[in-house]
Amino acid sequence: MDPVQGTLDELGTPLSDVTFVVFDLETTGGAPAEDAITEIGAVKVRAGEVLGEFSTLVDPGGPIPPFISVLTGITDAMVMAAPRIDVVLPSFLEFIRGATLVAHNAGFDTRFVKAACASLGYPPPVNPVVDTVDLARRVLTRDETPNAKLSTLARFFRSSTEPCHRALQDARATVDVLHGLIERAGSFQVHTLEELKSFVRAPTPEQQRKRHLAESVPHAPGVYLFEDERGEVLYIGKSTNLRNRVRSYFTASETRPRIREMIGIAERVRHIVCSTALEAEVRELRLIGGAKPRYNRRSRFPEKVIWLKLTTDLFPRLSIVRELKDDGATYLGPFGSSRLADDARIALHEAVPLRQCTQPITLRTRRAACVLHEMGRCGAPCEGKTSQEEYAVHAESARRAMTLDASAVFSAVSARMERLSVEQRYEEASIDRDRLAAFVRAAARMQRLSAITRIPQLVAASPAFGGGWDIHVIRYGRLAAAGVMPKGAHPTPFVASLTAAAESVIPGPGPVHAASAEETECILRWLESPGVRLVEVDGEWSLPAQGAARHKARIDLAYQRPDRPRPREGRPLR
Structure with missing residues (x-):
């Protein structure tokens, strides 16, 4: 030719x-x-x-x-x-x-x-x-x-x-x-x-060559695990349709370099079928936290979270800690890093004149006050210029801002930012913006978590695909059981059977009792999704009327653009 x-x-x-x-x-x-x-x-x-x-x-x-x-x-x-x-x-x-x-x-x-x-x-x-x-x-x-x-x-x-x-x-x-x-x-x-x-x-040659790895995966909700030839878990994911999701890794739609690299190493795909999509999402988080696959970027270290703690001293202060204790202290978080926690602490100090020194103070303590007293940022309890009763008012203001109403912090930092903006000191204003965003987001997150982790047992249902209901039992913010009630079945015996077989959950200290913050947030997203109905609530489920969520909404609304450097845990508000 x-x-x-x-x-x-x-x-x-x-x-x-x-x-x-x-x-x-x-x-x-x-x-x-x-x-x-x-x-x-x-x-x-x-x-x-x-x-x-x-x-x-x-x-x-x-x-x-x-x-x-x-x-x-x-x-x-x-x-x-x-x-x-x-x-x-x-x-x-x-x-x-x-x-x-x-x-x-x-x-x-x-x-x-x-x-x-x-x-x-x-x-x-x-x-x-x-x-x-x-x-x-x-x-x-x-x-x-x-x-x-x-x-x-x-x-x-x-x-x-x-x-x-x-x-x-x-x-x-x-x-x-x-x-x-x-x-x-x-x-x-x-x-x-x-x-x-x-x-x-375009798919890579490795993607095309390994398409057969998806052949044994079923069309069902669950979790999938990519493993290498030694059985080491490389990557964990979840889907409402395991077969379709795993197949997508071997097509042109998968363009992430690290995932394409992972596919070149993978030799098998293991799967775990789950009753519901929520169960799959929760199981994925637990498996990632346990196996810590190197190609998963998120959720690998749920134990490495930071908290901002208002101590229980005679003259409480804000301390950055890594552990929740059942000590009566007030906690804010969790934060992904000490830097974020420090940002939130500085924002709170802008509104409330808590002491910032780390030395213990007793009723007999007498030492020279630091420069913060001269600046009007501290009442100098170390010199005895603020009584325990007077200082307790400041501590209560900080506790209220952390748990109930962030308005004082929001107003104080916003006013400072406005002044800096008028003076065209944008760099300084952007630092304050980041600090305020860190505080407001953490407060809103903690208030949401605390509301549900106080509940000993909550049972909720959502319409299942093809009829019937997805039923979940949640105890202290942890998913304890999941099941699908068939269409036409009587709910009372089904729910009773599911709760009887559910995992026993013992609450722990702090606002996150028995599960990681990510797991509880997954459950909250499901509970807030359309069609979910509460079947049983043992206790009260509510958020503060003046909570931080209303300020967080303004932050989220103002900054939605991708590839803008988020202020560490959020962007400024309007």
């Missing part, structure tokens, strides 16, 4: 001939339906050469939340004279015409562009899109970069521009990252735009 020369269309478009528009947006929040664009930055490049730039502030049509100003440095005053999006959008659409769009976490930016087009009556752009996050996860290993954040990749590729949450600066940094990633992709024989787009989603 005579050889046939392919057409240019079949060869694809060489990457050196592709015009890329690398762009970034700054916004007032993370929801396109509710929030607005405040800045657009874009760089047009081809063959490594910058062809043009597009940069403009945008008047969002309303106030910019203070915490967004802390993050980006964009204030209401800066956008006061800026054009509105209806003026900016036509120019931006013209700038990107005929180009391939590139963005870091492209889904976020393109959603805002499409929302703006829809609101103004423009058709959405149909440009090809390349996401540098997806590409980075395909060509870089976990040993090279711990994550795919823009700041991390910019440092790795030695970008001449440091990302700073301003649109044009971040777009310029993304250009350098894109060029570095394309160079890496070249070693995988990726030379055209078409190859680049398919490369991100």
